[in-house]
Amino acid sequence: MAQTSSAYNARHLSVLEGLEAVRKRPGMYIGSTDSRGLMHCLWEIIDNSVDEALGGHAQNIRVLLHADGSVEVHDDGRGIPVDVEPRTGLSGVEVVFTKLHAGGKFGGGSYGSSGGLHGVGASVVNALSERLDVQVDRGGKTYQMSFRRGEPGRFADGSRPRADAPFEPFTSVSEPEVVGKAKRGVTGTRIRYWADPHIFTPDAQFKFDELVNRVRQTSFLVPGLRLTIVDERRRPGTPGEHGPVEETFQHDGGITEFVDHLAVDGAVTDVWRLTGHGSFTERVPVIDAAGASRMEDLERSCEVDIALRWGVGYDTNLRSFVNIISTPKGGTHVTGFEQALLKTLRKGVEANARRLKAGNDKVEKDDVLAGLTAVVTVRLPEPQFEGQTKEILGTSAVRQIVAKVVEKELSARLNATSRADKAQASLLLEKVVSEMKSRISARQHKETQRRKNALETSSLPAKLLDCRTDDVARSELFIVEGDSALGTARHARNSDTQALLPIRGKILNVQKASVADMLSNAECAALIQVVGAGSGRSFDIEAARYGKIVLMTDADVDGAHIRTLLLTLFFRYMRPMVEHGRVYAAVPPLHRIEVVRRGKPNEYVYTYSEAELHRRLGELRDAGESIKEPIQRYKGLGEMDADQLAETTMDPAHRTLRRVRIEHAEAAERAFDLLMGSDVAPRKEFIISGASHLDRERIDA
Structure with a gap:
């Protein structure tokens, strides 16, 4: 010791x-x-x-x-x-x-x-x-x-x-x-x-x-x-x-390659590189040889390097860094970047307002940031951060330096005289104006599509069969395919909590359509109007009129295609509904087995796949049950009686629903872009490579 x-x-x-x-x-x-x-x-x-x-x-x-x-x-x-x-x-x-x-x-x-x-x-x-x-x-x-x-x-x-x-x-x-x-x-x-x-x-x-x-x-x-x-x-x-x-x-390739790596949607512009530098004076404490501290003015330099491109989507992917340290909560460099971006593009829209048919409405920051993928980097000695974790840059002079660089370099891009640069600048301004118009349209929808009481008039689509309840948590919107399914579902639903909206066949593929095309499409506009929470960046999930959205399509290839198109619309323009687990796919049965009962009503057994059908048939035959032939194969929801549809697909006590989730947003984005995007070659390669694994029996031909 x-x-x-x-x-x-x-x-x-x-x-x-x-x-x-x-x-x-x-x-x-x-x-x-x-x-x-x-x-x-x-x-x-x-x-x-x-x-x-x-x-x-x-x-x-x-x-x-x-x-x-x-x-x-x-x-x-x-x-x-x-x-x-x-x-x-x-x-x-x-x-x-x-x-x-x-x-x-x-x-x-x-x-x-x-x-x-x-x-x-x-x-x-x-x-x-x-x-x-x-x-x-x-x-x-x-x-x-x-x-x-x-x-x-x-x-x-x-x-x-x-x-x-x-x-x-x-x-x-x-x-x-x-x-x-x-x-x-x-x-x-x-x-x-x-x-x-x-x-x-x-x-x-x-x-x-x-x-x-x-x-x-x-x-x-x-x-x-x-x-x-x-x-x-x-x-x-x-x-x-x-x-x-x-x-x-x-x-x-530096941050140019970084932007290419981050971007997942189709390109509106190439990756543009905006670089520059500036200097500022900073008053800092300096310790002399004797250990005494005094305030001294130091000349600082700040280098700005930004890579950015706009895509066809509306999500913003902005990464910011100070001396290679990520600043996920932004700071003065991000503030200067966004301010200059808005100021420069506003000028561009105003200068071309007549051609763009922009009207008197003002472009806002969200319109400019829609579809933007950008990496903003600044390098300077001894930057001031908020805390040791360095998530926010606090050096105030950086804001003005970044703003000047962005305004100068971006203006030069927008006013460039080469044919390629002029074409990209024109597409960018058209996109910004399109986002502005969709924001205004979505706001108007949201203002007018609140749930109406008995004394108010409703401007909801006439084909909507709404439910009676005002409790959003209990309400369900079934999106059904075609009028025949609507007729059966009308009698199968619980009109107190279940609303029906029919759609005509395959809706617009919004993955490769513009925002304006989406809003002008009757089926897409009606669906956004019925959900009542807007679209895109202005989507407000608190304003959604239904607690559940259920996609009820036929159990065949066409039904799967329609469901995919609907999911693409939700993923692209109403993503919070998916992120909050409020979008479901109904699971209608594929087959009905009729078991003969002597002296009693026949019993019906429903199966949902070919494997389950063969398994249940084997079990019934092993048990000595008599089965009426032929076994019914449902091609569509319209083939069911209302009682059958209610029991198997719509009644919460018996139905099965598949919740649609986004576990990995970037992977989901790539999958939607591959399967539904405008680039055909990767999709063709995907189909060819997967053809050997396809079960031909599942194709209705």
């Missing part, structure tokens, strides 16, 4: 003083102690390596997820300094990993622009790690230093490093140890750490998919940088489940 006490001296207190605050309040530094916080720690280490690449000192970064739960990050940058920092008397490695607000990113000496800005990333990760090892290649030597929960020392490792290996803290002098030789001219840093289980929740883990997305994103933002991920954990449900998996990313 006495030996332990003598080994604990004042020097340890000075090392742990700042890091103890991190361990006591980790949420202040990494947001949370679950998987999100664990991933944030990894981003801090990776971003330090990326900063070396931004400065032109690194070309390769490698991330390894080890089977023992640790993670390792390699880079071929300059390597963390190992010499003594004069103020503290500690090596550069120890300063970086044990001192908060320390590093080479203050004052702009070592890094013109960087992702790690507050000097706390590496030290916070060290404080929250059970063990951290760092190796540095510099000057022909390999140096190593280890830490246990922020304290430097040595681990007595056996054949491989372990977090629970015996640890001996340094008591007098701490400095990186030379553990090998590095090849001449080779430099770099390797960091491996084990997250502290006392800090993070038991279910916290590194998410491979999230890591891949972030690394891919970084490869777009730093052209030419090669990033590799290796997963050795063999986690069930991951790509490396059956063995180590490796993925490498390198994109020399």
Whole structure:
């Protein structure tokens, strides 16, 4: 006991003083102690390596997820300094990993622009790690230093490093140890750490998919940088489940390729690149050689690089970055971008108002952002963020710089004289005006299509058979195919809660039609009018008149096609209904088996697939039941009696409904674009490649 006490001296207190605050309040530094916080720690280490690449000192970064739960990050940058920092008397490695607000990113000496800005990333990760090892290649030597929960020392490792290996803290002098030789001219840093289980929740883990997305994103933002991920954990449900998996990313085209990767809809314009720079004066505190602080005006430069394109859809996909750090909640750079975008396109519409038939209505921000995919990046030294998690840029001068660059560059694009540029500018302005008109039309629909009471007149379509209830949660709208099905469904429904809207055959394929074409189509307009919540960006799910939308089409190929067209309309223009799980597909039976009962009414058994039909027939015959031939095969809903339709398809007590969900919006977007879009070649390839798997018996011919 006495030996332990003598080994604990004042020097340890000075090392742990700042890091103890991190361990006591980790949420202040990494947001949370679950998987999100664990991933944030990894981003801090990776971003330090990326900063070396931004400065032109690194070309390769490698991330390894080890089977023992640790993670390792390699880079071929300059390597963390190992010499003594004069103020503290500690090596550069120890300063970086044990001192908060320390590093080479203050004052702009070592890094013109960087992702790690507050000097706390590496030290916070060290404080929250059970063990951290760092190796540095510099000057022909390999140096190593280890830490246990922020304290430097040595681990007595056996054949491989372990977090629970015996640890001996340094008591007098701490400095990186030379553990090998590095090849001449080779430099770099390797960091491996084990997250502290006392800090993070038991279910916290590194998410491979999230890591891949972030690394891919970084490869777009730093052209030419090669990033590799290796997963050795063999986690069930991951790509490396059956063995180590490796993925490498390198994109020399930068954010132009990033926009191409993000965009999923058909193009209205090519990817346009808007670049420029500006300068501003910032008053900041500066610490002189004597340690005194004074305010000083510094001249700052800000580089702006934006890639954007408009597509035929109405969703906006805007990604913003400051020195490769994602700012998901925006900031001054995004504000300046959107303001300049609106101002420039308003001018363009006003200058061509007569040709575009824009009228006196004003273009709004939502009209301009509809269908936009954009990546907005700015680089500047020491940007001001709101909090360590860096989700919002706060440097006010950036707004005006970005706005000037966008206004100048975009105006040049819109006023270009080449035939290709003029055609794209014309298509863009037509799209903006079309979005403006659809927004106004949707607002008018929403204002007039509230549920009417008995004393009000209704402008709903005459073919709608509405229900009586005013309770949206209980109400259901059945969209039925054709008048014959409507006639049967009219008698089968519960008129208190179930409304019917017939459609005539196959509606417009809205995936490759314009907004104006969609609104002018009678069937689409009627459906949007009946739902009563608007369309597109102005859709308000709180105003929807029905709690459930049920697509009730025939159980054949044509019915499936009509259902797909309807789902395309909902996905494209009323997506919140799908996202909230309020769109369903009815499941009508395919067959009716009539079981003969002597002295009793015959019994009817319904089946919903060929496999189920054969199984039930086998069961009935094995039981000695007599079956009336032929077995009825329903070609359409109109072939059913009202009682049969109610029992099998409409009565909540007996029916089966399939809820339509969007588990992965981007994958769903790609699927809709493949199957319903205007590009024929990929769809033809999909049909040909899947033809061998088709059950020919399912085709009605």
